Amino acid sequence: MRMRRNHAGLKVLVVVLLIVQAVLQWRIYPLWVRNYAPKQAAPIGLSPDQLLVAVAGFREFLAAILWVRADGFFHSGNYDAVLPMLRLVTWLDPHNLDVYATGAWHMGYNFTDESQRSDRRYIPLALKFLEEGIQNNPAVWDLYFEMGWMYFHKIQDPTNAVPWMRLANEHPDMIPARRHLLAHAYFKSGRFDDAVDWWAKLFLDAEKTRHKDWESSNLYDVRQNNLEDTILDILRRYGPEPETQPPVDLGFDATVKVIRPRVLLVEGRLGIPTIGARVTVILRDKGRTINYSPKALETFTFEVDPKFTYMQDSLAVREEKFRREIDMSKDPKMYPFKAPEYEVEFIFDPRYASPNVQARIGSDGVGMYDARYLEEVREKPAPVEVPKYAKVSDEVRREVENPTREVSYRRVRKVITLTREQILMLGKRGE
């Protein structure tokens, strides 16, 4: 009688197939995580229907739509609305480099006060955001570069720009012109030897392809000029008969006066004979400054400390003097003045001075002197945690994870302390 057969063989086959598929899944999973996984936890505030779409193939589409809307907010100046958008968009599509780059730029540059001074409290958020982007896109050069650029340009910290530029340069598909920035960062941070080496390497690279097309030959010319100029600069400034000697006595000084509540008048002197020097003035809660490093923040957030006051401005020096009225009364959100005491810092940092200034005093300040306020800064770049799946040589990985090269430069810096009462002109009249 043909009853229901037992089919023991088939049952064994099912078990075998179950094991085989589990093994395959076991092997696929790490690759999937590396290449395709959306890496952020879902942000709250996503409605259920959005979530449903999000799990389907529409993730990236939804991200693109939201990104278009975010763009509208950019144009209308509704910057606060952009931030949550960024969070949503990068969750839906963590591989959209534009969003990370533009988002970080937005946080770094777009929040300003009435006088176009940046709200620098947002910069650490920008860096944290970029760090997340790098974690999600470790094999792409773009965001390493953006991070380096942020240090180099916005924070004006060439020392810490170097490791990120190093990482970006590890990628063969990096845009050639962008590779120059590492040499500039080396130079500005005082690593003149590395700057020359890098220009030389770039020059040799360009030589190989120089006859390919107009662009390549142009690249070759640019690199050649840069290499020569850099060597010449070094020889002139730091060579056997340096133009930076004897040192210029800066005779640096600065004062601050509260002329109306929350309005400061800063003025001072910097004895640089040529034009193109700038003095940075910073007002901040006493004993507190901004740690820009992405490691300073535990997790990414869009919140800045609303009680923290931080103002930074840059004053041009003309005829060895500088002076400016700094009005902080119109932006109470940016300048809450909640701390009891404030420090006003005046800094002249030669690394970002104009070329003619640097020609006289050196980009590291060897050619300058000040009796009272001269400081010698010695620093190493902060260690950078390289993502696991970054395509980076072991040498570079070691170098950026454990920086050993110390750089030094000179600057002048004066700090003046003010109380809250003084700035708000509570009680007695200001100084």
Added chain:
Amino acid sequence: MSDIAIKTVNLTKRYSGLWSKHPVDAVKNLNLEVYRGEIFGFLGPNGAGKTTTIKILLGIIYPTEGEAYVLGKPAGDPKNHYKISYLPENPYFYDYMTGREILTFYARLFGIPEPERSKRVEELLDRVGLSRAADQPLRTYSKGMLQRIGLAQCLINDPELLILDEPTAGLDPIAHIDIRDLILELRNQGKTLFISSHQLSDVERVCDRVAILNKGMLVRLGKIEELLAGGHVEIIADKVSDNVVEPIRQLGGKVSLHDGRLIVQQPDDGSVDRVIDIVRAAGGHIISVKPYRRTLEDLFVETIQGGKSV
């Protein structure tokens, strides 16, 4: 090769639904033998278990107990299916296909290669009279046309055994006759036909043997003449005197006498001659001797009302 086409031994099918508390024995201890070359009528009222038995024979469902053999092999053996064919009750086919396409489809299930396949399809279309409708989709077919397509798909493999479930259900009398002729033709070709039905008039004429099923149990089984044997003969006579009534009654007949007219309903068991002798001996005058055969309908009603099992 045995001459038994279908054999069931204590075949039982119990439906015990997941939620129903009372299991139904759709077929119960069924013992059947169908011989090769015969037309076997498988009869019973609705719900008797005919379709259930057929599904078991085809291996579409499995018996709860007992065994079933078809052409010497256990029921459901796929190799057997090259030699048998089946027409379900109220057949339904992929109705987007045309008549020709559906027959081609079934031919492919048998692995009949071209050009044999096309040849056979055309033959069959012709044989069931659907050549002209062959390129029409089945959804435009009438019930009779569908039944004919059903029969055609039954014949595609030139089977030894045909299992037809209610082949005439819902058809008009002319179609009945067509199908009956086809059945007879098939029998003449030496095929075995197993036909389930609750309609009797056509079947009684063609079946060699019938089984009657009721509530899953076999209640009658036999040659059609045997089952229908035991009809009666009506004898009418005139000018008969009273004294013949008692002797005739003793022969087992039903007797009535009014004004010298005698009506006897005598069992058809050879005693009719004796009744006639008695009437004649008493000076009676025979008007008519008319046999009344039992119909299958009578048998059907009788057995089912009696509810007894063989």
Added chain:
Amino acid sequence: MNAVMAIAGATFGEAIRKRILIVILLIALLIILISPAFGPFAGGRGARTMIISFGFGVIQLAGTFIAIIMCTTMIPTEIERRTIYTILSKPVQRYQFVLGKFFGAIGTLGFMYLMMGIVFLIATRFAIGEFDARIIPGLIMFFFQSSLLAAVVLFFSTFVSPLVNYFLSGGVFLLGNLLSSFLETIQRNPEVTPLTRIPVQILTLILPNFSNFNVQNPIINPEQVITDPVAYTVQTLAYALVYMTMLLVLSMLIFNQREM
């Protein structure tokens, strides 16, 4: 094999005439065709992102619906209208029937994907000005995703009713799409105990993992560098085949026991 192919052919013929499936296909085609209209809306590289991601989304969604709607009723209707009786009374084994049905479903999906893929390629060709061949592997991955889903639905259809099957397979599809990211989130969170992690891990290994096939992101974001794309694709396709085979054997085992 002839019988399997005959059944597959009949299944295909029936499926592509099913009104609901045609409607889904036509809607999908129409939407893909008009998707280049999103281009100017985003502008530049955003336009590319938008059009390609939208197309992929539409195709995946349509594939999902087609697979579920087609396969839930495929075997149950055969039983309901008793067409299966005439088939199984022919020399057709039950496993051949299941196989034929599955191949019919795959054929239908393949046809639908082909249609949508061609329209998608044409639409993107005109919208972004280039013929982007990388779309094709993405489509193939989604095709395998839908095929695996079809196998899941077919498997359930051998023992549950169509209505239950809609929810069951829909749920499995969602879960199979989410489990991997869920596991990944859990693994990155040091506070999650092994007591939670291990069951999730086991589930990920057992349930069909649909997110393996969602590889559209690097196609949409062309800068992305993928490590071992060939190994990944090969293993994922092998995974799909092994998993489908397993489901088919299971379906055959269950279907073989089944009364109709």
